[in-house]
Amino acid sequence: MRLISVVVSVVALASASKLGSYHPTAATLPNCPSRLASPAEQRAIFNDFVNDFYVEKNTTKALLNHMTEDYIQHNPNVLSGRQSSVDFLATLVTPEGVNMTIIHNNFDNNTGYIHxxxxxxxxxxxxxIVxxxxxxxxxxxxxxxxIQTICYECR
Structure with missing residues (x-):
């Protein structure tokens, strides 16, 4: 009985010491507000964004999880700021209304692109689109x- 008590105490102490040094993984933390990330972490976050936005076509989820509130938008038809993009894309990109076929994508040096x-x-x-x-x-x-319309009659 005493041996069991000692073993339980050792296990409890080991568990408690691990709790004190617990650091959440990147997967358990929100992406924004921004925190430091390695190039590999950035690539994984970018790939999650690509999946949410382009594959699942869940633009709201993708933008809320991956974009700062005050992000800069260079498309002249959309205002800067995350909420402007959420509002703009909510009715345009729907699973039944669009099909997005990814041709190329890459991430390097803090920049990702999707063609x-x-x-x-x-x-x-x-x-x-790129x-x-x-x-x-x-x-x-x-x-x-x-953005460029593909004109088959122009060929």
Missing amino acids: YRLDTLGAPEPTA DIFRFDGTCIVEHWDV
Whole structure:
């Protein structure tokens, strides 16, 4: 009986010492506000963003989880700030209304890009888009895009 008591005490002490040194992993912390991140962590966060936004087409989730409130938007049709983009994209990007086919994507030196084809329900031609995102640590802080309608009759 005494041996069991000693073993339980040792296990309890070991567990308590681990609790004191517990540090949440990147997966358990929110991405914003920004914190320092290694290039590998930034790439993983970018890939999560790409999945949420372009694959799941859950733009609200992607923006709320990965973008600072005061991010800079360089598209002249959308105001800067996260909420402006949430409002703008909420009705445009829906699972039943668009299909986004990723052609290329990469992340390096605090910058990620996605080159994709956008097919929109009712649009006569698809659109080629490149979205470029600048990160500060774990958050997207800036966005640029290049948008071009693909004209099959022009060839």
